[in-house]
Amino acid sequence: MMPLLSVRGLKVTIRTDEGTAQVLDDVGLDLERGRILGVVGESGCGKSTLIRAIMGILPRAGAVERGEIWFEGENLLSFSEAELARDVRSSRIGFIPQDPLLALNPVFKVGSQLLEVMRWHAPSDGTRGSERRKRHVGRLIGLLKRLQVPDPEGALERYPHQFSGGQRQRLLIAAALACSPRLLIADEPTTALDVTTQHQILLLLRELVAELAVSLLFVTHDFGVVAELCDDLCVIYAGQTVESGPVRSILDSPAHPYTRALLACHPDRATSFRGIPGSVPSPLAPPPGCRFAPRCGDVRAICSAGNPPQARAESGAEVRCVQYSDWSADLLVRSHES
Numbered sequence: 001m002m003p004l005l006s007v008r009g010l011k012v013t014i015r016t017d018e019g020t021a022q023v024l025d026d027v028g029l030d031l032e033r034g035r036i037l038g039v040v041g042e043s044g045c046g047k048s049t050l051i052r053a054i055m056g057i058l059p060r061a062g063a064v065e066r067g068e069i070w071f072e073g074e075n076l077l078s079f080s081e082a083e084l085a086r087d088v089r090s091s092r093i094g095f096i097p098q099d100p101l102l103a104l105n106p107v108f109k110v111g112s113q114l115l116e117v118m119r120w121h122a123p124s125d126g127t128r129g130s131e132r133r134k135r136h137v138g139r140l141i142g143l144l145k146r147l148q149v150p151d152p153e154g155a156l157e158r159y160p161h162q163f164s165g166g167q168r169q170r171l172l173i174a175a176a177l178a179c180s181p182r183l184l185i186a187d188e189p190t191t192a193l194d195v196t197t198q199h200q201i202l203l204l205l206r207e208l209v210a211e212l213a214v215s216l217l218f219v220t221h222d223f224g225v226v227a228e229l230c231d232d233l234c235v236i237y238a239g240q241t242v243e244s245g246p247v248r249s250i251l252d253s254p255a256h257p258y259t260r261a262l263l264a265c266h267p268d269r270a271t272s273f274r275g276i277p278g279s280v281p282s283p284l285a286p287p288p289g290c291r292f293a294p295r296c297g298d299v300r301a302i303c304s305a306g307n308p309p310q311a312r313a314e315s316g317a318e319v320r321c322v323q324y325s326d327w328s329a330d331l332l333v334r335s336h337e338s
């Protein structure tokens with residue numbers, strides 16, 4: 001069976017005053033039904049751009065140059081903006097943003113905002129008018145209860161600023177689930193929360209994914225979160241997928257030097273991120289060959305010769321590094337022959 005979401009060879013550029021930024025170059029991922037896929041990478045690696053491309057909300061200066069985004073058997077890149085807005089976003093794909101304050105309108109009550117989304121995007125159940133609205137209110141209250149929001153009926157009558165950060169994030173999870181989507185996408189939704197609240201929300205998300213039979217694409221820069229929440233993992237660096245596979249095998253035996261460096265920043269997987277020496281290259285001028293080469297402890301001459309192809313590591317993960325492919329040997333033989 002096809003994965004619920006499959007991104008293949010995605011290349012995205014964004015035009016800027018300084019030139020064309022190669023923000024994503026050959027990103028791929030597979031999210032199986034009912035599973036949680038983590039997308040991890042440092043800030044600036046292209047995680048949010050990947051999500052925007054999937055949802056069809058790239059900035060005006062952005063363009064998908066190449067690739068495919070398959071969702072429930074359809075290539076989303078063939079959809080018009082009107083089709084994405086009407087049939088995909090909110091209805092089939094729910095989104096949990098990083099900053100709930102920016103996502104909620106401060107001048108409207110929470111209930112009216114969430115019910116408006118449901119009015120347009122909730123699947124039809126044969127009811128209309130006040131009966132339909134009553135059902136929507138019932139579903140929202142059920143979700144808020146499940147998300148442990150105190151006094152769910154009263155919560156619908158309050159304004160966003162009357163909730164704590166953790167409660168607002170729960171409201172947005174309810175909003176993302178309100179229209180019964182098949183896929184939830186979350187962009188670093190717990191980054192601004194304290195550790196205890198973050199842990200409670202991750203636990204709830206895990207339970208809800210199982211109960212509601214949705215799949216979750218969860219973007220984070222934090223390996224602690226990955227270990228706690230995810231089944232599968234896609235590590236991206238400078239706009240490229242560098243390692244992907246089941247979380248357990250990657251955490252037990254990380255293969256790509258970037259994954260290993262990221263993990264070394266979390267010695268006990270609970271400490272805060274310390275950082276890898278050096279920085280993510282600008283997408284305006286990515287280094288030739290392997291994009292991690294300027295920061296890689298294992299770098300060799302061949303690494304700058306071209307973009308390393310994906311290969312399979314012993315752990316079973318797909319890895320983009322010359323150490324795992326015959327590519328370097330092939331290239332050396334070919335250059336020797338010519």
Ligand SMILES: Nc1ncnc2c1ncn2[C@@H]1O[C@H](COP(=O)(O)OP(=O)(O)O)[C@@H](O)[C@H]1O
Pocket residue numbers: 014015016021023041042043044045046047048049050059282283
């Ligand atoms: N609208 C934009 N205009 C110019 N550059 C952008 C824009 N959006 C993102 N970028 C650049 O693309 C790269 C990836 O950004 P982003 O997708 O936000 O990364 P992440 O979410 O992993 O931090 C960064 O170098 C960022 O500066």
Ligand code: SF4
Pocket residue numbers: 256257258290291292293294296297298299300303308320321322323
């Ligand atoms: S291809 Fe070379 S530079 Fe890139 S990660 Fe592998 S060893 Fe390091």
Ligand SMILES: [Mg+2]
Pocket residue numbers: 047048049187
């Ligand atoms: Mg981001």
